[in-house]
Amino acid sequence: MKIIYNNILPFKGYIAINICGILFARRECKPLVDWMINHERIHTRQIMELFVVFFYLWYVIEWIIGVIRYRDKKQAYLNISFEREAYKNQFNLDYLKQRKPYSFTNKEKHP
Numbered sequence: 001m002k003i004i005y006n007n008i009l010p011f012k013g014y015i016a017i018n019i020c021g022i023l024f025a026r027r028e029c030k031p032l033v034d035w036m037i038n039h040e041r042i043h044t045r046q047i048m049e050l051f052v053v054f055f056y057l058w059y060v061i062e063w064i065i066g067v068i069r070y071r072d073k074k075q076a077y078l079n080i081s082f083e084r085e086a087y088k089n090q091f092n093l094d095y096l097k098q099r100k101p102y103s104f105t106n107k108e109k110h111p
């Protein structure tokens with residue numbers, strides 16, 4: 001995975017952002033640990049499955065619905081389908097080898 005460490009993207013307080021499969025990470029977070037990279041690789045797979053644009057659209061729409069539903073930005077973020085899948089499986093470094101397509105549609109709430 002291509003990782004670009006820099007001081008601009010993402011904004012302070014965040015660690016990394018995945019833009020079309022390229023990972024932008026804060027310089028002070030260098031080097032990212034393997035499970036963080038695995039988390040982002042899971043997102044890359046989701047991004048490809050949704051032809052990039054639908055991933056970002058769906059991501060934002062689900063977040064907005066979550067903010068209304070949970071009245072909490074962090075809970076809203078953690079319960080975006082893509083994040084649920086990524087958080088649930090980030091420590092399993094072999095996850096992507098066994099993953100079924102479109103696994104983010106699994107509707108289990110984030111603990």
Ligand SMILES: [Zn+2]
Pocket residue numbers: 039043082083086
């Ligand atoms: Zn994520």
